[in-house]
Amino acid sequence: MKSFWKQGEPFVWVTGAALSVTLLMAMVLIVVVLVNGLGVFWPSRVATATLHDGGSVLGEVVRSEAVFEGEGERLQFKVGNRELYGLDFRWIDKADISSITYADDTMVLERMEYGNFYGRLVGLSPEAQAVSGGGDAVRQLRQAHAYVMQQKDQLEELDDKLASVNYRMDQLQRKEKALLYEGRSPSDPEIRTLRQKRSGLTAKFQSLHQRQMKQVTELRNYTATFADISGTDRDMALMDLVRFYQPNSMSVLSKVRYYMVKLAELLTGSPRESNTEGGLFPAIFGTVMLIFIMSLFSFPLGVLAAIYLREYAKEGMVVRMVRIAVNNLAGIPSIVYGIFGLAFFVYGVGGSIDRLFFPERLPTPTFGTGGILWASLTLSLLTVPVVIVATEEALGAIPAGVREGSLALGATKFQTLTRILLPMASPGIMTGLILAMARAAGEVAPLMITGVVKIAPALPVDGNFPFLHLDRKFMHLGFHIYDIGFQSPNVEAAKPMVFVTTLLLVLIVLIMSSVAIHLRNKMKKRYTYGTF
């Protein structure tokens, strides 16, 4: 028995168990996110429940739950039609239901507003019928809708043009304000040209806008009539319909196709319905760009600081203190960094930039308000200790012989550093960067006060000069999860999106780290010593 303990057999079991528990927890998390996230876009069947009291309910059965007071279960239906019923969801006791059927002609409409509509197609307006090529009603609807969507795309091009004209007008106005601020008189020829240019643009804007309005009014004539379960007819403009489908009669293949379309929309589209529907592209873009800019700052800063600490600073009390301080910085709650970022970057640096370079716009802030640059800087401050520690360790792990070998050949310290030490330390530095990126991708708290928003009107990169707008606010997947999950007025409807967003965030972190790990392994192969 004694030797049993001495051999450490139980210890092996304890270590194994510890590993299993960790893995299990991670697995459960991933599985929950995967199951809930991946299933969101699969079109589920729409049930028609006939009730004992003569009424009926149309909707997707979302989940069931045991009722303890009475006996049996109750079902939650997603009934949609928010503008009619006020609520998207309804609980119904199973005991009240006499039968559940799945009618083939039940149609689900995804709309720009008011969420899904569940009902039946009644007919098309004459205009809509005119552009469709005939056939049965659903086929006609499909054709008419395709036509309207095509028209709508053109309208969106107009939208982009309008935004661009608007941006240019804004720039001109700012220039004019700046000149006035400098003390030029309003009759100054330069100002007059600016005004002329602006009025030209205004006219262009007006005409574009009118054209757009006219086209919208015309398009609104293309409508279709749908009836809900109680038989109430509703006319809906086809341009308000994102897509429609009849889930009860869909084949597996068309369900797959629908799934793909939704997935594509998720990755490339913009959110709608206060972020509970539509795509996540702006948030994905914002997250990736944030991490990218963050790395751009924290990577060189951390590596340089670590080089000084390890290679140049004289080992002593001060360096030890600095090292302890750096290690402790990594443990400071991120919200504290956020507050610091807000005070220092946004109000301090940003405010100074505004006072120095954009005084004419005050009190409207330009850089003196949260933006992607400040959020990135705040995050890089938060992640720089990770990079410093990793770089220091990587430099310290290089055998002294290599360092001496280089110096003994007449290399300076700088040459040794750049030609030998940094390449050899690069895998370790990459590890630090991977950790930093993973940490940054998961942070939300500091972003909330340094520039993240629920809906950003424009991406930080666009076609307007200077193309990169680091002062702009941005969207972020992590904040998106918090926002739609806990701040949304319609939490129940947003729930699927929470899972999808979580899944995406995890995926993005996974992809970015995989790329970095791949790079690191390549470096490792090149720069690491084999065995002697």
Add this chain to the structure above:
Amino acid sequence: MRDNNSVTVTDPIVQVKNLDFYYGTSKALHDINLDFQRNKVTALIGPSGCGKSTLLRCLNRMNDLVDGARVDGSIRLDGTEVNTASMDVIELRRRVGMVFQKSNPFPKTIYENVIYGLRIAGVRNKAVLDETVERSLRNAALWEEVKDRLHESALGLSGGQMQRLCIARAIAVNPEVVLMDEPCSALDPKSTARVEELISELREKYTIIIVTHNMQQAARVSDCTAFLFEGVLVEYGITENLFVKPRNKQTEDYITGRFG
């Protein structure tokens, strides 16, 4: 001539006079006086911690890197004082090359390893570099083994090959003196024999100062041998004489294996 010194150095390349060395407060070398003959192999022997490596590293000022190290006394290389602030350490190390106990090739190709000294000196001429690689590798007796894989990583070589590569790297910059700090201690007997053979060949062109633990090796490869004990130069003599007829009791005890 001092009583511990039986070597008449006619053409000294490195002259050490009254050298004291301190690590912090502890004295590692006591009043070393030693001249190294040009184009000869001089071995430094002695038990561990006797200061032979420290003495070696004084010659190209590698001890500068050690915190708290201090050197008193004079070291002259071809008559120029080494131990002054005005000495260009980079230039010194180019003239006094070094091979370490543990082979330390850089994580680069074989080719890049050999020309590292030239590269950092700013040599760009491809013909010169190519020529240097071949000459150095031939001199280091490695050319035949690696000529077909010059552009592969040096880390793929065997231990003995790596050490010869380090020798090639050291002689690529044409130093006057090559310091070797126990170059064979991590090698198997066959590689050791190969490197010893190489040392014998190299003595025609370079002055070699070798630190070794292995007395047979010192006897095999060196012309002169200096025996150090606890930081003191106990005896310096022609190798044959020192091993056959040591003049000092301590030397005799050491080489006969009574301690060490």
